[in-house]
Amino acid sequence: MWCMGKSDYKSAFERLIGQLTKLPGIGNRSAERIAFYLLREPVEEAFELADAIRAFKTDLKVCSECGNVSEVDPCPICGDEARDGHVVLVVEQPSDIAMLEHTGSFEGKYHVLMGRLAPLDGIGPGDLNVQPLVDRIKRSHKTGGDGVIKEVILGMNPTLEGDGTALYLGEVLEQMGVKVTRLARGMPAGSTLAGLSKTVLSDAIQARQDFES
Numbered sequence: 001m002w003c004m005g006k007s008d009y010k011s012a013f014e015r016l017i018g019q020l021t022k023l024p025g026i027g028n029r030s031a032e033r034i035a036f037y038l039l040r041e042p043v044e045e046a047f048e049l050a051d052a053i054r055a056f057k058t059d060l061k062v063c064s065e066c067g068n069v070s071e072v073d074p075c076p077i078c079g080d081e082a083r084d085g086h087v088v089l090v091v092e093q094p095s096d097i098a099m100l101e102h103t104g105s106f107e108g109k110y111h112v113l114m115g116r117l118a119p120l121d122g123i124g125p126g127d128l129n130v131q132p133l134v135d136r137i138k139r140s141h142k143t144g145g146d147g148v149i150k151e152v153i154l155g156m157n158p159t160l161e162g163d164g165t166a167l168y169l170g171e172v173l174e175q176m177g178v179k180v181t182r183l184a185r186g187m188p189a190g191s192t193l194a195g196l197s198k199t200v201l202s203d204a205i206q207a208r209q210d211f212e213s
C-alpha cells in the first residue's frame with residue numbers, strides 16, 4: 001500500500017496552490033481556503049470538479065469568428081447563413097448571447113468580448129476580444145457580399161465598466177466606417193443582461209440608439 005509521506009503531501013498541496021493561484025482573482029489565501037475545502041470534501045465531489053474542468057476543455061470550443069463558446073467551430077450562429085451578416089451585436093459574455101437569443105428579436109450575428117474594460121483591475125483592451133472584432137470587420141469589408149459588417153450594436157451591460165467599454169469600443173469602431181448603435185437605455189442602470197426580462201431585452205434591441213462618443 002502506497003502511503004503519502006510528508007514531502008509528497010507538501011508537493012501535492014503546493015501543486016494545487018500553484019494551479020489555483022493562476023486563476024483570475026485567486027490569491028494565495030483564497031487558494032489555500034479552496035485547497036483545505038477540497039481536502040474536507042468527499043473524494044467524489046472533488047473529482048466532479050476535476051471532471052467538469054476536463055469536460056469543459058475537451059467538449060467546448062471557442063468560435064474563431066465571434067468568440068462564442070460552442071461545441072463546434074464556427075458556432076451554429078456564425079454558421080447560419082439565414083442570419084443577417086450586416087449587423088453584429090457585441091456582448092461581454094457568451095451567456096449574454098443565450099439571453100438575447102431567448103428573446104427571438106435579433107436576427108444578426110454576435111461578437112463576444114470575454115469581459116469588459118476594468119482599468120482598476122488592470123483589464124485593458126488587449127485582454128478582451130477587441131482586435132479580433134476589428135480584424136473581423138476589416139476582413140468582411142475586403143470579402144464583400146452578404147457578410148459585410150455595416151452596423152455594430154454595443155450590447156455591454158449598463159454598468160460603469162460596461163459604459164466605459166462601450167465608449168472605448170464606439171470610438172474605435174466609428175473610425176472604421178461602420179454604423180455604431182447601443183442597446184436602448186430602457187435597461188435599468190447597474191443591471192446585467194442576464195437579469196433582464198425577455199420583454200425589456202427585446203425592447204432594448206428594437207429601440208437601440210445611435211452611439212455618441
Ligand SMILES: [Zn+2]
Nearest residue numbers: 063066075078
Ligand atoms: Zn461564432
